[in-house]
Amino acid sequence: MEFELGDRIRIEKDGNVYEGIVMPTTTDHVVFKMVSGYNAGIDPEGATITLLEKAQPKSAAKKEKAEKAKPSKKLPKVTILSTGGTIASKVDYRTGAVTAQFSADDIVDAIPEITEIANISGRVVYNILSENMKTEYWTELARAVAEEIENGADGIIVAHGTDTMMYSAAALSFMLKTPVPIVFVGSQRSADRPSSDNAMNAICATKVAVSDIAEVCVVMHDTTCDDRCAIHYGTKVRKMHTSRRDAFQSINCNPIGYVDYSTKRIETILPYTKRGTHELEVKATLEPKCALVKFVPGADPDILSYYIDSGYKGIVIEGTGLGHVSTDWIPNIRRATEAGIPVVMTSQCLNGRICDRVYDTGRDILKAGAIEGEDMLPEVALVKFMWALGQGGDVSEIAAVMSTSVENEITECTLK
Amino acid sequence: MEFELGDRIRIEKDGNVYEGIVMPTTTDHVVFKMVSGYNAGIDPEGATITLLEKAQPKSAAKKEKAEKAKPSKKLPKVTILSTGGTIASKVDYRTGAVTAQFSADDIVDAIPEITEIANISGRVVYNILSENMKTEYWTELARAVAEEIENGADGIIVAHGTDTMMYSAAALSFMLKTPVPIVFVGSQRSADRPSSDNAMNAICATKVAVSDIAEVCVVMHDTTCDDRCAIHYGTKVRKMHTSRRDAFQSINCNPIGYVDYSTKRIETILPYTKRGTHELEVKATLEPKCALVKFVPGADPDILSYYIDSGYKGIVIEGTGLGHVSTDWIPNIRRATEAGIPVVMTSQCLNGRICDRVYDTGRDILKAGAIEGEDMLPEVALVKFMWALGQGGDVSEIAAVMSTSVENEITECTLK
Numbered sequence: 026m027e028f029e030l031g032d033r034i035r036i037e038k039d040g041n042v043y044e045g046i047v048m049p050t051t052t053d054h055v056v057f058k059m060v061s062g063y064n065a066g067i068d069p070e071g072a073t074i075t076l077l078e079k080a081q082p083k084s085a086a087k088k089e090k091a092e093k094a095k096p097s098k099k100l101p102k103v104t105i106l107s108t109g110g111t112i113a114s115k116v117d118y119r120t121g122a123v124t125a126q127f128s129a130d131d132i133v134d135a136i137p138e139i140t141e142i143a144n145i146s147g148r149v150v151y152n153i154l155s156e157n158m159k160t161e162y163w164t165e166l167a168r169a170v171a172e173e174i175e176n177g178a179d180g181i182i183v184a185h186g187t188d189t190m191m192y193s194a195a196a197l198s199f200m201l202k203t204p205v206p207i208v209f210v211g212s213q214r215s216a217d218r219p220s221s222d223n224a225m226n227a228i229c230a231t232k233v234a235v236s237d238i239a240e241v242c243v244v245m246h247d248t249t250c251d252d253r254c255a256i257h258y259g260t261k262v263r264k265m266h267t268s269r270r271d272a273f274q275s276i277n278c279n280p281i282g283y284v285d286y287s288t289k290r291i292e293t294i295l296p297y298t299k300r301g302t303h304e305l306e307v308k309a310t311l312e313p314k315c316a317l318v319k320f321v322p323g324a325d326p327d328i329l330s331y332y333i334d335s336g337y338k339g340i341v342i343e344g345t346g347l348g349h350v351s352t353d354w355i356p357n358i359r360r361a362t363e364a365g366i367p368v369v370m371t372s373q374c375l376n377g378r379i380c381d382r383v384y385d386t387g388r389d390i391l392k393a394g395a396i397e398g399e400d401m402l403p404e405v406a407l408v409k410f411m412w413a414l415g416q417g418g419d420v421s422e423i424a425a426v427m428s429t430s431v432e433n434e435i436t437e438c439t440l441k
Numbered sequence: 442m443e444f445e446l447g448d449r450i451r452i453e454k455d456g457n458v459y460e461g462i463v464m465p466t467t468t469d470h471v472v473f474k475m476v477s478g479y480n481a482g483i484d485p486e487g488a489t490i491t492l493l494e495k496a497q498p499k500s501a502a503k504k505e506k507a508e509k510a511k512p513s514k515k516l517p518k519v520t521i522l523s524t525g526g527t528i529a530s531k532v533d534y535r536t537g538a539v540t541a542q543f544s545a546d547d548i549v550d551a552i553p554e555i556t557e558i559a560n561i562s563g564r565v566v567y568n569i570l571s572e573n574m575k576t577e578y579w580t581e582l583a584r585a586v587a588e589e590i591e592n593g594a595d596g597i598i599v600a601h602g603t604d605t606m607m608y609s610a611a612a613l614s615f616m617l618k619t620p621v622p623i624v625f626v627g628s629q630r631s632a633d634r635p636s637s638d639n640a641m642n643a644i645c646a647t648k649v650a651v652s653d654i655a656e657v658c659v660v661m662h663d664t665t666c667d668d669r670c671a672i673h674y675g676t677k678v679r680k681m682h683t684s685r686r687d688a689f690q691s692i693n694c695n696p697i698g699y700v701d702y703s704t705k706r707i708e709t710i711l712p713y714t715k716r717g718t719h720e721l722e723v724k725a726t727l728e729p730k731c732a733l734v735k736f737v738p739g740a741d742p743d744i745l746s747y748y749i750d751s752g753y754k755g756i757v758i759e760g761t762g763l764g765h766v767s768t769d770w771i772p773n774i775r776r777a778t779e780a781g782i783p784v785v786m787t788s789q790c791l792n793g794r795i796c797d798r799v800y801d802t803g804r805d806i807l808k809a810g811a812i813e814g815e816d817m818l819p820e821v822a823l824v825k826f827m828w829a830l831g832q833g834g835d836v837s838e839i840a841a842v843m844s845t846s847v848e849n850e851i852t853e854c855t856l857k
């Protein structure tokens with residue numbers, strides 16, 4: 026029998042009876058979502074399939090609306106650059122695993138509401154899980170974003186895996202001066218799950234992309250309810266939960282603001298650069314040979330020698346508390362700085378500020394030439410370091426850049 | 442002129458006039474706290490010093506009380522083992538830096554209230570800043586604690602620097618089965634600061650040490666007000682702020698309970714092992730050659746080779762999201778596991794659970810032989826690994842231990 030996506034069907038096979046809604050699939054199996062919310066895939070060979078109910082016309086209507094909305098001249102132009110991740114993914118129904126397979130256009134098809142906010146065009150830059158991001162991809166991504174802005178986009182959305190979104194958002198924050206919003210968005214739960222956050226995140230991201238907020242920012246669920254998304258500075262945000270929809274949190278500062286999902290209104294609470302303030306500027310060279318080393322008690326200081334001897338150009342240490350490592354690490358910190366490899370100290374506490382003037386070990390770390398990472402997240406300090414070293418300059422210039430806020434990554438007075 | 446600790450004095454020197462309260466000092470300088478709260482140190486040579494007011498008798502009375510309280514037979518016996526850190530430190534008034542200088546007895550002198558709760562005896566195990574902790578010190582500390590329990594202590598307090606307290610508390614959690622409470626306590630702000638948390642933390646810790654909670658736990662400020670301390674499992678707690686007094690937070694579970702500071706009452710919300718349930722048992726051997734590697738996008742997988750080739754026995758990876766690294770790390774994970782070096786995956790999100798069954802990269806990581814670290818903190822997974830390897834057993838036994846909750850380090854259902 027014939028059936029289509031969204032139809033409700035009954036399958037009888039080998040004495041078992043299943044009922045569910047037909048799901049998209051990339052295999053020969055019939056995949057359907059059961060009332061329990063679970064998906065099942067069954068080989069139709071030898072099965073009796075009965076159509077119980079045709080697909081609700083809702084999604085068809087949505088699609089038509091989407092197609093109609095596309096050419097509207099009055100709406101601002103937004104380009105979605107897709108890099109992969111869950112927001113651009115399909116579940117592989119054979120294995121149940123999620124792979125990055127969708128394109129930017131698929132996002133538009135899946136979430137047609139965004140075409141009511143902007144004229145959307147899509148561009149696939151990568152189709153990867155974000156754990157596979159690399160520094161050279163950031164450079165290419167920055168260039169692709171810049172091209173779209175040059176070609177007249179009023180706002181950019183970067184669809185990205187959540188795993189490393191904070192790193193990429195930080196990288197683009199440093200690499201681009203932007204006249205328009207550049208909004209990173211992702212989703213923690215894939216579209217086939219009833220609790221998926223992809224539609225709400227994408228809709229809120231589109232509202233920010235057409236707003237006045239010309240910042241590189243991350244727009245994701247603010248709470249576990251579907252009430253609002255937070256707009257985070259790309260340099261102050263961190264994925265703080267493996268699976269919750271409100272995983273993204275600003276650290277050491279508030280979010281720039283929020284998008285209320287029911288009214289679609291943006292309320293800002295922190296200052297931001299207004300649309301059109303900056304000319305587009307691209308400084309996309311990065312130094313990939315930077316290391317992030319997390320200190321743990323008793324760790325062998327030889328790990329620093331490894332990085333020094335392997336030709337690394339900068340080392341970020343994720344120390345303890347106010348920015349400490351054990352005394353036996355200090356000679357190797359000195360070895361690095363004397364070899365012209367700057368060392369930046371950050372804290373595994375994540376919250377709060379580095380202050381190496383309080384304790385003996387801290388003062389010795391400063392004497393060995395380490396730079397205090399202020400209240401930068403360790404991950405952001407790493408990306409900034411790659412960028413600062415990529416721009417060139419001598420060690421004292423790099424040190425000055427690392428100690429000064431370039432893109433809101435250092436807040437003057439850390440939240441207490 | 443003669444003056445003592447706590448006297449209010451005026452110093453005139455070189456045309457300048459200072460007023461303040463005399464502070465303890467280890468130098469020839471006169472050190473005093475000014476009304477501004479700042480300390481100053483002045484060479485008395487050539488200065489005119491006037492006594493304005495004698496020290497309040499309060500502290501003297503306190504001291505007398507402390508001495509009286511000491512021999513009381515009715516109170517339970519608590520041993521304070523001092524390892525150093527701020528709670529056992531003095532500010533060096535020449536430099537303003539804090540060094541670890543005090544002994545356990547000094548804590549009793551500074552906070553005589555605790556002698557009303559228990560008969561306190563003190564023992565200095567170390568006098569270090571906790572960033573200088575090492576695995577062999579954990580073994581010695583565990584043995585020292587065991588000795589005190591064998592000698593009749595009804596409860597143990599470990600005064601410890603806050604920087605690595607979570608690591609030490611986790612280590613002792615695995616190394617000891619204890620019939621009595623073993624309570625780690627520290628302070629985020631040194632005793633000379635008006636906002637010091639040392640007295641409240643020490644008093645609450647003493648209440649827990651005489652309580653029914655026979656767990657290795659951490660007792661520290663729960664909020665920034667002086668209202669209560671939280672009692673954390675030693676395996677679920679993390680220092681989450683460089684300077685705030687409520688820096689210690691339970692991750693992926695609630696605290697065991699709280700100590701209300703005004704009533705000194707303990708309220709528990711999670712189950713705990715009751716006093717006397719276990720016989721004392723010491724399994725203090727640790728394998729120090731375990732590494733914690735934090736993955737960042739684009740990081741060279743060669744870092745795993747470095748640890749494999751340097752003779753490490755176990756590797757904890759702090760991956761992204763649900764427990765990921767880039768695809769090019771997977772061959773080296775396999776290299777490690779095939780060489781008999783188990784690899785445990787944890788997440789830099791800190792909150793939430795590892796689940797490597799959802800995404801392609803995750804499934805490949807499992808196929809390469811990595812062990813899912815469940816909802817263990819990366820730091821705790823590292824310490825547990827050192828302990829599990831220290832106990833011996835083949836790779837499959839180690840894997841089983843790492844996947845099973847031994848001391849509450851894995852919660853069955855992670856907080857959502």
Ligand SMILES: N[C@@H](CC(=O)O)C(=O)O
Nearest residue numbers: 110111154155186187188
């Ligand atoms: N592992 C995925 C998770 C996600 O897309 O959210 C990624 O970061 O690409």
Ligand SMILES: N[C@@H](CC(=O)O)C(=O)O
Nearest residue numbers: 526527570571602603604
């Ligand atoms: N750096 C100090 C901080 C403290 O004592 O709290 C230590 O951990 O020893």
